[in-house]
Amino acid sequence: MTVFEGKVAIVTGASSGIGRATAELLAERGATVVCAARREGEIAALAEEIASAGGNASFIRTDVADAGDVEAMVAHAVQTHGRLDIAVNNAGIGAEVYQIIDTPDDWWDRVQNVNLRGNFLCLKHQARAMLAAGNGGAIVNVGSVNSFLGCPGAAAYCVSKAGQIALTSSASAELASQGIRVNLVCPGVTDTPLHHEIKSNLGTEAFEGMKAQTHQRRFGDPLEIARAIAFLCSDEASFVTGTSLTADGGFHLTL
Numbered sequence: 001m002t003v004f005e006g007k008v009a010i011v012t013g014a015s016s017g018i019g020r021a022t023a024e025l026l027a028e029r030g031a032t033v034v035c036a037a038r039r040e041g042e043i044a045a046l047a048e049e050i051a052s053a054g055g056n057a058s059f060i061r062t063d064v065a066d067a068g069d070v071e072a073m074v075a076h077a078v079q080t081h082g083r084l085d086i087a088v089n090n091a092g093i094g095a096e097v098y099q100i101i102d103t104p105d106d107w108w109d110r111v112q113n114v115n116l117r118g119n120f121l122c123l124k125h126q127a128r129a130m131l132a133a134g135n136g137g138a139i140v141n142v143g144s145v146n147s148f149l150g151c152p153g154a155a156a157y158c159v160s161k162a163g164q165i166a167l168t169s170s171a172s173a174e175l176a177s178q179g180i181r182v183n184l185v186c187p188g189v190t191d192t193p194l195h196h197e198i199k200s201n202l203g204t205e206a207f208e209g210m211k212a213q214t215h216q217r218r219f220g221d222p223l224e225i226a227r228a229i230a231f232l233c234s235d236e237a238s239f240v241t242g243t244s245l246t247a248d249g250g251f252h253l254t255l
């Protein structure tokens with residue numbers, strides 16, 4: 001399938017988990033992919049892996065909480081590959097577990113800075129580049145089932161993820177008339193390094209409870225989330241904008 005032939009995509013958080021699977025899938029489907037994250041060795045290896053599978057990719061070390069890095073990431077896509085059509089704002093943190101009364105202030109700030117302000121910075125610079133080129137585009141932010149659901153021990157994470165709903169719908173309202181769609185994918189519990197870190201912080205019993213709460217009685221695979229993201233990036237979703245798509249095996253529907 002080469003639905004993204006001729007398109008240039010940025011994927012943040014491409015060094016691991018859902019971001020890595022998304023970068024691989026978009027490249028497999030014909031996109032030129034800019035792999036962005038802080039761990040340069042991981043994204044360099046990913047870009048090489050994509051190239052040896054016959055795809056096109058480059059990488060740029062990016063901290064999404066740093067405005068200068070984000071601006072440079074978008075400039076890299078446009079200067080190196082000539083355009084920007086697709087952006088997947090997936091970078092995120094949230095493995096530490098604290099009750100509100102014990103939450104360190106700097107953890108709260110870090111989570112908002114990476115998950116919400118980082119998403120804002122990416123969206124801002126990506127939309128500027130897309131508007132300047134006048135070719136439209138598709139931006140997919142990655143939220144969580146915790147965009148809708150509060151969770152004990154995870155207030156900072158839930159607030160950052162809830163904020164992405166408003167960011168996504170506001171951006172959609174501003175950009176849709178210029179051919180740019182902005183959507184949010186909300187994964188349920190998905191088997192990634194973040195998931196394993198949460199498991200060790202939360203304890204196996206509580207973690208397994210989340211599997212029981214999922215209609216499909218299993219955790220997601222990163223590729224299953226990547227497929228939902230790819231759908232929203234594609235022209236198949238031409239009339240879908242401003243929305244939140246849960247890819248969670250039914251998790252958020254359980255009472």
Ligand SMILES: NC(=O)c1ccc[n+]([C@@H]2O[C@H](COP(=O)([O-])OP(=O)(O)OC[C@H]3O[C@@H](n4cnc5c(N)ncnc54)[C@H](OP(=O)(O)O)[C@@H]3O)[C@@H](O)[C@H]2O)c1
Nearest residue numbers: 013015016017018038039063064091092144189190192194
């Ligand atoms: N796994 C789940 O169960 C689950 C469920 C719901 C939502 N999500 C969301 O899905 C997204 C991906 O998570 P994942 O599960 O794939 O986790 P992961 O395997 O830990 O990957 C997180 C990615 O984010 C990057 N990242 C973290 N801080 C960054 C920063 N400041 N600047 C740039 N990149 C940064 C990491 O790269 P570097 O460390 O190299 O920078 C890494 O590539 C996150 O937004 C997460 O909240 C995950």
